[in-house]
Amino acid sequence: MRLRRTRSTAATAPRPAAALGGALVVAAVLGCSAPASEVRDEGGPDEAATSASGGSTPGGEVTTAPSLDPAYAVDPPGRFKSLPRTADIVVQTQETIDEDTLAAIEALDGVAAIERLSLLQVSIENRVLDVAAVDPATYRRYAPRELPQNQAIWDRVAAGELAVGKAVAKRLPLDDDDFVALTSEVPPIHLGVKAPQITNAVDAVVNEKWGEALGATPGNALLISTGLTAPDAVVKPLAKLLPKDTSIERLDAVARFGLDPEAYQQATVVGTFAEAVGSFSYRVLQGGRIDPDPTWISTxxxxxxxxxxxxxxxxxxxxxxxxxxxxxxxxxxxxxxxxxxxxxxxxxxxxxxxxxxxxxxxxxxxxxxxxxxxxxxxxxxxxxxxxxxxxxxxxxxxxxxxxxxxxxxxxxxxxxxx
Incomplete structure (x- = not known):
């Protein structure tokens, strides 16, 4: 199943028809606080990326990519012409969010913009990483500080490379050429960019082709920007439009106060042992403990x-x-x-x-x-x-x-x- 294009409520630039050549690539994005100047990789500058951005790479440097497999590439996003947006709420469901529900969410008071993506979880060395499969042309609006304007980063995400924050990069079991295997079912993917992303709701970002290869449920998640409206005012009416087992996470509350103990969080693990875990819902308890859904425990x-x-x-x-x-x-x-x-x-x-x-x-x-x-x-x-x-x-x-x-x-x- 192919992922559908991300739904966006802001206009985006026309997208060039030709996809960048690329190898097994993924974009991983960490909600870390590293300065934008630390957007970099080992090695020299990437001529293709620099050219795509008109020679300017606000937020830091990117480097020479290996030979990439076009099967994992999507169209490059073109120049950034949209307004940046705040990432205030992230929603994850077990199934694809349908068009009628999307329209109803867009119409809620306080919802300034929504971005449809896919969220999945992968396990690497006993750590479960949250991976977002996105359209780089529209998802970039939600990146912090100068990153939405960093053309080189989003061209490389489109080409299929991995972009991660420094903290995540340190934990990845990279080989000598900076490739990492997210699951054993797909080839390793290349870490090409280190860049901060939206809080700690997302550890890694891949383009839609990679999401499809990894087995993501298409369009099972949303980023919601509430603009000047407090996210709390949107959560209750939002919950009424979504299934009961939906995870609704207020990113401002995550950043300042930690996870909401009243809300069920959602994890859908993919990979070789996905059938052993399936869809995993849990509440957060004190002392670092979690309370999985009793139905999941019983089965x-x-x-x-x-x-x-x-x-x-x-x-x-x-x-x-x-x-x-x-x-x-x-x-x-x-x-x-x-x-x-x-x-x-x-x-x-x-x-x-x-x-x-x-x-x-x-x-x-x-x-x-x-x-x-x-x-x-x-x-x-x-x-x-x-x-x-x-x-x-x-x-x-x-x-x-x-x-x-x-x-x-x-x-x-x-x-x-x-």
Whole structure:
């Protein structure tokens, strides 16, 4: 299914017909506070991008792109001629928002502009990143400070490259050529630009072609600008127009006060184990904890017996391959390498410490073993044959990460024992 063009309530410039040549590319956008001057990448200036912007790149530098695959490119956005907009509310639903609902939202008092996009979540090294699939020609209006006018950035997003904030870039497992795999179903994508974006509602931005490849639900999200109207005045009438399970997030409240404990947040995980998680709704509790939707818990989480560890509480989808891995460890006479008394759990619904980022433990698709000898940032003491058996059965190991977590194993793909 192709993503439909983003709906916009402001006029945009005509778009050139020819798409930029591009490789496996994505735009990742972090709500960080890095100054606009830090929009850059490693290497020299990008001649194509500079030319597209008339030699001017307000907000910082961009650099030479690798050879890009045109299959992941959309038309370049042309010059920016619209008014910048504030991003005041972000909405995410489970399904595509229909045209009648969009028209009703546009007509609400206090709604100055809306931008349709797709939101999805991907898991990278136990961090769940919020990815927005957008039309760069219109989404750019909501970028902070000088970034809407930075032609080079949006040309590169259209061509298929990844743009991320500095904080997100530091966490990405990049190869030597700055490519990163968002899921195993699509090729790696290139990090071409580091630039701040809208608050912490979005970690990464991709163009619509990449959203389609990643499996995004087309048009399941909106950015809403309320102009001079306080976002709170729009939330209640907005909620009446949308399904009950819709996530409505006030970006001003997120930035100043943290997540709204009364509102359900929405995460729709894509990738190899999407069927294990599906659509995940939760409320925020104190102390970094979350309260998943009880219906989701009843259909996805259970307590079962497995070899070596005994009774564990995990996602239902993980049990077949977890049992198979642990049985292979027993058959290899390595059961003593896993200490059940040092098992730290599988399902615990909470954010990663000190953040509002979900971990795979929130979904019950990860487990921590032999904790005392395998702390974060260390090589760890985990037996490497045990590690190889877990990998055989579809688990990724935190000991391979740039900032190691050798106690941690997470389901990277679904493997069904024969």
């Amino acid at each position: 996805h989480i259970s307590t079962q017996d497995v070899p070596i560890l005994g009774s564990v509480t995990c996602n239902n989808a993980i049990f077949p391959q977890l049992r198979a891995a642990l049985q292979d460890i027993i058959d290899a006479d390595l059961a003593d390498e896993i200490n059940p008394d040092e098992y730290a759990g599988c399902y615990y619904p909470r954010f990663i410490a000190g953040s509002t980022t979900l971990s795979n433990h929130s979904f019950g698709t990860a487990l921590d073993l032999n904790v005392p000898g395998n702390l974060r940032g260390t090589v760890g003491e985990m037996d490497r044959v045990v590690v190889s058996i877990f990998k055989k059965w579809g688990f990724a190991w935190g000991g391979d990460w740039s900032y190691t977590d050798p106690m941690h194993f997470e389901m990277a793909r679904i493997v069904r024992p024969g």
